[in-house]
Amino acid sequence: MGNIKIKSVHYNGDNYYYDSPEFTDGLNIIRGKNGSGKSTLCDLIYYAIGGEVYQFKRDSSTQHKEITTDTNNYIKINLEINNEIYSLKRDIGDNNIAIQVYGEENKYEYLPVNRNNNNRIFSDWLLEKLNIKNVKLYDGYHSYILNIKDLSRLFYYDQQTAPEKIYKNPLQDNYIQNSEFIRKVIFELLMGENYEDYYNAVNEYKEAEVNRLKAKNLLDEYQKTADEIRRGCEIDLNLVFAKEKLEQLRDIQRQLLDHRESIKNSINQTDYEKELYLSRQDLLKKENIHSDLNEKIYADYQELNFQRDTERHLNIEINQLKKIIFTNEKLSLFSLNTCPWCLKELPEKKDPNICYCGNKIEDENIIFEYNTEEYKNILKSKNKSLETLKISIKMIQDEIKILNDKKSEIINEIKDIKNNINEYLKNYNNKINFQQLDKIDKDIAKNRMEMETFSEYIKVEEKLEQLRNSYQNSDNEYQIKKINKEKLEKEAQQDIFQKILIFGDKFNELMTNSLEDCKSANIDKDNYMPIIDHGVYKEKSASVHIRMMYFYTLLYMSLKYDNIKFPRFLLIDTPDTDGIDTENLKRAISQLEHIKDDSEDNYQIILTTDEFPDIYQNNVRGDLLIKKENYLLKKK
Numbered sequence: 001m002g003n004i005k006i007k008s009v010h011y012n013g014d015n016y017y018y019d020s021p022e023f024t025d026g027l028n029i030i031r032g033k034n035g036s037g038k039s040t041l042c043d044l045i046y047y048a049i050g051g052e053v054y055q056f057k058r059d060s061s062t063q064h065k066e067i068t069t070d071t072n073n074y075i076k077i078n079l080e081i082n083n084e085i086y087s088l089k090r091d092i093g094d095n096n097i098a099i100q101v102y103g104e105e106n107k108y109e110y111l112p113v114n115r116n117n118n119n120r121i122f123s124d125w126l127l128e129k130l131n132i133k134n135v136k137l138y139d140g141y142h143s144y145i146l147n148i149k150d151l152s153r154l155f156y157y158d159q160q161t162a163p164e165k166i167y168k169n170p171l172q173d174n175y176i177q178n179s180e181f182i183r184k185v186i187f188e189l190l191m192g193e194n195y196e197d198y199y200n201a202v203n204e205y206k207e208a209e210v211n212r213l214k215a216k217n218l219l220d221e222y223q224k225t226a227d228e229i230r231r232g233c234e235i236d237l238n239l240v241f242a243k244e245k246l247e248q249l250r251d252i253q254r255q256l257l258d259h260r261e262s263i264k265n266s267i268n269q270t271d272y273e274k275e276l277y278l279s280r281q282d283l284l285k286k287e288n289i290h291s292d293l294n295e296k297i298y299a300d301y302q303e304l305n306f307q308r309d310t311e312r313h314l315n316i317e318i319n320q321l322k323k324i325i326f327t328n329e330k331l332s333l334f335s336l337n338t339c340p341w342c343l344k345e346l347p348e349k350k351d352p353n354i355c356y357c358g359n360k361i362e363d364e365n366i367i368f369e370y371n372t373e374e375y376k377n378i379l380k381s382k383n384k385s386l387e388t389l390k391i392s393i394k395m396i397q398d399e400i401k402i403l404n405d406k407k408s409e410i411i412n413e414i415k416d417i418k419n420n421i422n423e424y425l426k427n428y429n430n431k432i433n434f435q436q437l438d439k440i441d442k443d444i445a446k447n448r449m450e451m452e453t454f455s456e457y458i459k460v461e462e463k464l465e466q467l468r469n470s471y472q473n474s475d476n477e478y479q480i481k482k483i484n485k486e487k488l489e490k491e492a493q494q495d496i497f498q499k500i501l502i503f504g505d506k507f508n509e510l511m512t513n514s515l516e517d518c519k520s521a522n523i524d525k526d527n528y529m530p531i532i533d534h535g536v537y538k539e540k541s542a543s544v545h546i547r548m549m550y551f552y553t554l555l556y557m558s559l560k561y562d563n564i565k566f567p568r569f570l571l572i573d574t575p576d577t578d579g580i581d582t583e584n585l586k587r588a589i590s591q592l593e594h595i596k597d598d599s600e601d602n603y604q605i606i607l608t609t610d611e612f613p614d615i616y617q618n619n620v621r622g623d624l625l626i627k628k629e630n631y632l633l634k635k636k
Helices: 038-048 122-129 148-154 180-191 195-233 239-265 271-331 372-427 434-514 542-560 582-594 614-619
Strands: 004-012 016-019 026-032 074-081 084-091 096-101 109-112 136-139 142-145 521-523 530-532 569-573 604-609 620-624
Touching: 004 038, 004 569, 004 604, 026 038, 026 614, 038 074, 038 084, 038 569, 038 604, 096 122, 109 122, 122 148, 136 180, 136 195, 148 180, 180 195, 180 434, 180 542, 195 271, 195 434, 239 434, 271 372, 271 434, 434 521, 434 542, 434 582, 521 542, 530 542, 542 569, 542 582, 582 604, 582 614, 614 620
Parallel strands: 026 604, 026 620, 569 604
Antiparallel strands: 004 016, 004 074, 074 084, 084 096, 096 109, 136 142, 521 530
16 A cells, blocks of 8 residues: 655746645645636646646647746646655656656656556556556457556546546546446556456456467467378377387388398499499489488478468458458447448347357357557568568478479489490399399388388477477466466455445445435445435535545545555545535535544645635645735746
């Protein structure tokens, strides 16, 4: 558990400046009328910790003129995190924040606010200091890394967001950032104990799932090649027995060669006989070369066929990816429950194990969904693989051509040698037992062919065994990640369920104490949003009570449990909206007395308001009256 405390806020530019009072633990009230700059102060704090403020953008349609027209302007805050004080400085319009340990001059760390690729950003630093791990989330095709701007939606009670929404609106109110899924995760990370580990385990599970599928596809693809080779060589032995058979053939080959050598050495040769013998030796050498060339050409054709099959499948995958990316980026027509032809919603399936097309869904038929950027990365990788594959295919084709040319040369040489031998035999009464040598040579050639067949078979089986082991390892890893994910999911759900019960009890207490016509209050166990009087409509002003008591309850939970990641900090900007009267506003604010820890004020609330209970007069840290000299930003 970590906590945040703002010590002071400073704004400085060529035209305007502001220096806040010193903020303390507990409640800090900045009092001021509407228009005096209360919201500007909150926006300055939010901007300094990595938030985005629309009014501070110089191209915004609703600019804060004193800030957007100022020059050389920046915000600097002194921030305490877990008893360590840091100075944060951010120039207006800049994407970087300078971090300095308080008191250490000229020692700055500069981190960007927005993420580019996988670089470290300011939010990573701040969450690390708060002992909150980075969490990457997947929601359908989209992925998203949570940051401090997301978590601040439950500790920054801003004025622009309608109170009934509870969560602060994101700057870009899009589907991803403002989805119910993202809001649930924000609540779970701030209130739960194990949800960081759980969501990271989900990511590891998805990664293992992808690796398992890749290994399975490689195995299935190579299995087809292996089956074809098996049918061609008519061998049905496992790897152990195939290797034993190859060793036997090698022993036979050595014996044949030794026997041939003994016959050769037993002959009393004349010069004429030696010439004939040398020709036969040369012929045997050329035939061996010819046999080796055939073996290499055969192996190259096997590899060429395999790579062409791989190229064909890779082209199919690339075309599918292009269609997916085009559909995702340009059309956005389809969903998992939408017919891709007529665009009508598909009926609910009676059997979840049967696809809409009627086929049975097997265990390995796993649907994966990525965002457009991830699909593009996959497409780049596939295209790169295709380019490499084409180069490899071209190299193999070139090598086959070279080998065939050599083979043609050897064939011509063999033909010439045979003609020469025939001429020798016509004129020479052969004293050498050529019939015996011919038989041995034929046996050697036959045995060599069988050795080549077994050698090729063993290579295929070894490759197949390697792919089987790879798939088995991937499957084992997948099963481990799956078990870990399910274990952490169960633990996290048990933890959050207990927290929800306590949260609901405290929220009910605060609501019934602050809103006179509220009979009961709780939060939904699925989306964690408030439910008042079992869903009965309340007047609009009641939404101020609901949102403030919700934020108070979050703070209460962080004070009650040390394992909760909520930073024990609330920034509440001008809650007197939506028609709430002064008496009800004061009553709502005073509920703080029901959540404070009696032992110490180990929390901080910065509240900007014009009205508050008298018991908090000593908590006023500054007045912003509706006079020009008392505006928040002062002219230099």
